[in-house]
């Protein structure tokens with residue numbers, strides 16, 4: 001290790017945050033760019049499966065909640081893109097890297113939202129899993145990322161609550177409604193567990209990320225936390241988690257759960273999930289079709305500046 | 312597409328009357344009006360603010376982190392700038 005690297009690691013070990021202009025190893029910067037941009041893309045792509053249902057929300061109460069949630073996710077994307085930018089990257093390049101497939105986003109958003117109950121399952125499980133991950137990341141070592149997480153966590157709680165409340169209503173509704181809720185859980189349970197990423201034995205970057213305190217817990221630790229929190233919530237709804245191996249281990253106080261289908265996980269990550277193509281197409285078309293707005297606003301701003309000069 | 316990127320703005324928010332503006336983040340916008348409107352939408356959706364400042368990031372000049380020592384260490388051994396440095400008898404009470 002060079003002297004600069006030693007000083008850097010000593011700062012990390014004392015839990016001193018790293019700020020944009022501080023010296024940092026190239027590999028640390030690269031890891032952050034990859035992780036934060038992936039996180040930003042997930043917020044933005046995550047708007048699509050829910051945006052899909054806004055016009056069909058069954059009541060005004062549900063509609064304003066869903067609208068507000070999706071708007072929050074756009075904000076989360078922005079905080080995170082800003083954080084990536086502090087690392088010296090170009091924002092538009094970062095976005096283009098997602099469109100070209102070079103950068104990834106959370107695989108969960110490559111699953112379709114087929115019924116209104118999915119809006120409940122997404123809020124409860126997908127935002128629930130995101131919260132577990134993001135609460136841990138509030139203590140990440142890079143200042144701008146950590147501050148973005150603090151702000152995001154404050155906003156995230158209502159996302160999960162509105163989803164869970166919606167499911168309580170459906171589970172207390174007609175038989176068909178309860179079946180819809182169960183069906184949503186069946187489809188979203190395993191992909192939600194996959195949100196925490198590959199298992200620790202299969203995650204070669206974890207050790208370094210932990211040493212740099214970019215990550216504070218391993219994927220498997222966070223996944224376990226999520227299962228322990230979520231199982232009793234499913235029981236309260238009267239729904240069955242689609243895992244015959246799920247059982248409480250009285251000794252450890254943790255739930256044991258079945259093997260995750262990693263083949264499916266890597267398949268979806270590598271672009272072959274049910275909606276990968278659709279999601280990327282939606283995002284890159286949005287950029288293409290919206291690019292005139294950028295130019296028009298620039299032209300308008302320039303005109304205003306000229307007017308002021310004359311006056 | 313060869314869009315010219317909107318410039319980056321730093322956003323400062325006064326959360327309550329009587330408090331100072333505090334840096335909350337940044338965003339991109341074509342001009343100051345748009346920057347303030349976007350800051351309203353992004354940073355004050357839950358009544359977090361009563362006033363917004365936006366400053367072009369390019370206009371922010373910062374001290375150099377590697378000068379941290381020479382810049383800030385000199386203040387550390389000047390204990391006589393703090394009230395606890397001075398001995399005042401107890402019978403005087405709070406001063």
Ligand SMILES: [Fe+2]
Nearest residue numbers: 043072073076
């Ligand atoms: Fe979010």
Ligand SMILES: [Fe+2]
Nearest residue numbers: 073127156159
């Ligand atoms: Fe969310």
